[in-house]
Amino acid sequence: MKSKVVCLTLIAALMLLFAFPAAAPAAPNPASPANAAAPAPGPHPQIQAAINSLQNARAHLLEASHDFGGHRGDAIRAIDKAIHQLEICMAY
Numbered sequence: 820m821k822s823k824v825v826c827l828t829l830i831a832a833l834m835l836l837f838a839f840p841a842a843a844p845a846a847p848n849p850a851s852p853a854n855a856a857a858p859a860p861g862p863h864p865q866i867q868a869a870i871n872s873l874q875n876a877r878a879h880l881l882e883a884s885h886d887f888g889g890h891r892g893d894a895i896r897a898i899d900k901a902i903h904q905l906e907i908c909m910a911y
Contacts, residue, residue, distance in 0.1 A: 863909055870905050873898050 877898045880891050887894065 866905050866909055870902055870909075873902050873905070877902075 877895055880887075880895050880898070883891065886892070
């Protein structure tokens with residue numbers, strides 16, 4: 820039951836991430852050397868953003884001092900599965 824709740828929560832979070840497009844990036848400063856070295860965005864920036872968000876959530880859970888009512892382990896496993904599935908999507 821816990822894993823179903825965690826999975827549904829992750830799915831809802833991903834749906835929200837895809838429902839609202841990311842804010843437009845600021846106009847690049849051509850004089851800045853950091854902008855000159857920035858790689859071109861990948862073919863699926865929303866999926867990459869979802870992977871990054873999940874990785875941040877996983878890191879937060881791993882570093883947390885409590886287990887979120889016994890759900891931390893299930894959540895970490897669900898995040899790992901979600902990241903794996905998104906990485907498979909990125910391969911296509």
